[in-house]
Amino acid sequence: MSEFIPVNTPSLTGNERKYVLDCLETGWISSEGSYVNAFEEAFAARVGRKHGIAVANGTAALEVAITSLELPKGSEVIIPAFTIISCALAVVRAGLIPVFVDADPLTWNMDVSKLETKITARTRAIMPVHIYGLPVDMQPVIDLADKHNLYIIEDAAEQIGQTYNEKVCGSFGTLSTFSFYPNKHITTGEGGMIVTDDDYFAERCRSLRNLCFAPERRFLHRELGYNYRMTNLQAALGLAQLEQLDFFIEKKRNMGSLYHELLSGVPGLQLPLRETKFAQNIYWVFGVVLEKSPAINLIDKLKEMGIGTRPFFYPMHQQPVFQNMSWKRSKEQLPVAEHLSEMGLYLPSGLSLTELQIKRVCDTLKEILQS
Ligand SMILES: *Cc1c(COP(=O)(O)O)cnc(C)c1O
Numbered sequence: 406m407s408e409f410i411p412v413n414t415p416s417l418t419g420n421e422r423k424y425v426l427d428c429l430e431t432g433w434i435s436s437e438g439s440y441v442n443a444f445e446e447a448f449a450a451r452v453g454r455k456h457g458i459a460v461a462n463g464t465a466a467l468e469v470a471i472t473s474l475e476l477p478k479g480s481e482v483i484i485p486a487f488t489i490i491s492c493a494l495a496v497v498r499a500g501l502i503p504v505f506v507d508a509d510p511l512t513w514n515m516d517v518s519k520l521e522t523k524i525t526a527r528t529r530a531i532m533p534v535h536i537y538g539l540p541v542d543m544q545p546v547i548d549l550a551d552k553h554n555l556y557i558i559e560d561a562a563e564q565i566g567q568t569y570n571e572k573v574c575g576s577f578g579t580l581s582t583f584s585f586y587p588n589k590h591i592t593t594g595e596g597g598m599i600v601t602d603d604d605y606f607a608e609r610c611r612s613l614r615n616l617c618f619a620p621e622r623r624f625l626h627r628e629l630g631y632n633y634r635m636t637n638l639q640a641a642l643g644l645a646q647l648e649q650l651d652f653f654i655e656k657k658r659n660m661g662s663l664y665h666e667l668l669s670g671v672p673g674l675q676l677p678l679r680e681t682k683f684a685q686n687i688y689w690v691f692g693v694v695l696e697k698s699p700a701i702n703l704i705d706k707l708k709e710m711g712i713g714t715r716p717f718f719y720p721m722h723q724q725p726v727f728q729n730m731s732w733k734r735s736k737e738q739l740p741v742a743e744h745l746s747e748m749g750l751y752l753p754s755g756l757s758l759t760e761l762q763i764k765r766v767c768d769t770l771k772e773i774l775q776s
Pocket residue numbers: 462463464465488489491492534535560561562563583584585586595596597
């Protein structure tokens with residue numbers, strides 16, 4: 406049988422080896438090391454923000470960002486139902502209440518037309534999360550946040566380098582967050598970043614990331630922080646990856662185009678939109694939604710035939726972990742998120758994927774669907 410095609414394989418062929426070796430040779434391997442600052446500054450500059458705060462992963466970035474706001478316990482934060490658990494857990498861990506919004510059936514992002522009905526007297530923030538390849542329609546989010554005096558926590562983990570109306574994702578939040586997990590557009594193995602223009606919140610995030618040491622006296626603490634520091638080794642990888650971001654984006658877009666070319670017109674298969682009014686798809690992953698049968702059967706068959714895939718996200722309002730929490734609304738229905746979660750899967754989308762592999766994925770997929 407031909408070789409297994411994994412769902413993700415990163416591309417590490419730039420200066421990664423050189424910079425990581427530099428850490429090893431100089432002995433700077435912890436978070437004290439010059440690559441951390443260099444990566445923070447280069448990354449913040451790339452997304453046009455004043456501050457970059459590197460952390461251990463994207464989930465930590467969300468936790469620190471939300472905690473830095475010091476919202477009163479029980480405040481509500483509006484988040485998409487169709488996303489990763491990291492978004493909801495950051496809200497819940499901060500003692501806040503997540504309020505879920507359904508997804509748009511075509512872009513798979515938070516349906517912004519349903520946002521305003523979710524705003525109550527207790528709402529303090531909105532968390533737009535750019536899903537898979539297309540950004541959230543940000544203008545309505547910004548308008549509502551202005552009107553109701555809400556913070557925006559923007560999760561741009563899946564769309565490093567994407568733009569919305571020519572403004573880069575990560576430039577819209579009071580605080581915006583990223584992940585550098587190996588399937589993201591750039592990777593540090595594990596890693597994350599918070600970016601902001603706000604000096605006060607930047608300082609709060611730096612402090613929370615590093616155990617909240619008091620400025621005037623080491624080992625004195627007035628607040629419980631986290632050790633969510635990024636190491637110099639990770640930042641060395643990140644800096645080398647960032648140098649290649651434009652190339653990676655182009656590569657993902659070419660992969661997306663090839664998938665479209667090979668899969669368009671296949672009956673029963675919904676493909677991602679190539680573009681919206683405000684962005685071209687960046688194809689963090691190439692997701693497809695089946696029209697007739699749950700994705701799970703196809704996932705199993707593809708695996709048998711040597712192709713790795715992943716199911717779509719599981720809806721937040723149906724997560725077992727939340728069912729007994731006091732804030733959980735019973736019998737909540739968010740039909741689009743539920744549909745996507747049942748019928749959607751994504752195909753191999755890693756940066757090292759070859760055209761030949763994409764062709765094999767598409768041939769196999771068509772063979773299964775037509776049998
Ligand atoms: C990957 C991801 C995260 C979590 O990042 P980790 O680095 O894996 O903790 C958060 N939000 C979104 C939208 C993601 O895709």
